[in-house]
Amino acid sequence: MTRPPMPRLVAGALGLTLVAAGVLKAGRPLDLGRVIEAYRILPALAAPAVAAVLPWIEVACGALLVGGKLRLGAAAVAAALGLAFLSSGLAALARGLHPLCGCFGKYSVEIGAATIAIEAALLAAAAVTLVGEWRRAGAPPPPSSH
Template structure:
């Protein structure tokens, strides 16, 4: 691999992992509040919001930890791509349904608009895709 690509991959991998860790830990710290954010999307029912709020942050944390440590990098990068694509789909659905909600991406009080969040998620898809492609098989 070209040295520049190698270093860029490492930087992207750790940055992406740290971002996921951060997003996950914020939500784990306050699952009930995150359940409120999930409820705003009006996709899953009452218990579903809490179930998602209980589990999703841990997926983010594990994914982030794998990216930061570099263990199972390709799997973690692929998971990051999938997660972000799901987030994008959900955000687009809120726009389509005319819901004006906080995305809840980074815990409560995250005032990011859907458009900004979608853009941010696409950036993360690109970064994760790059890490995936450069990652060892």
């Protein structure tokens, strides 16, 4: 029995994390919108739409990574999300703001070293997954058994 390659294990863990994060946020757009506003990055008019859509992007990405479909695109979107989360957290801290991270819905805590570390880990996992899927997409197809 061969073990799955490391990027696949990372993709699975990342996928499950994204699904959990999305499910905990989905259906609570008002709460999430207020968290988004608290970062003071997007215009106030954009917060409701982002709050309505973001959890479902996380759920879709996570499910695709776990299910092994469209993994290249899912890894790219996950990496973009990870980069956006990390940079917005750092930007808030740099401006002396301490909003809730909004990472896991009602289980969120104020941003700080711990949430920045989680966001960095998410970005690293997405980068590992993306590199793995990028290489796999360029590899020759396995020989047919027929």
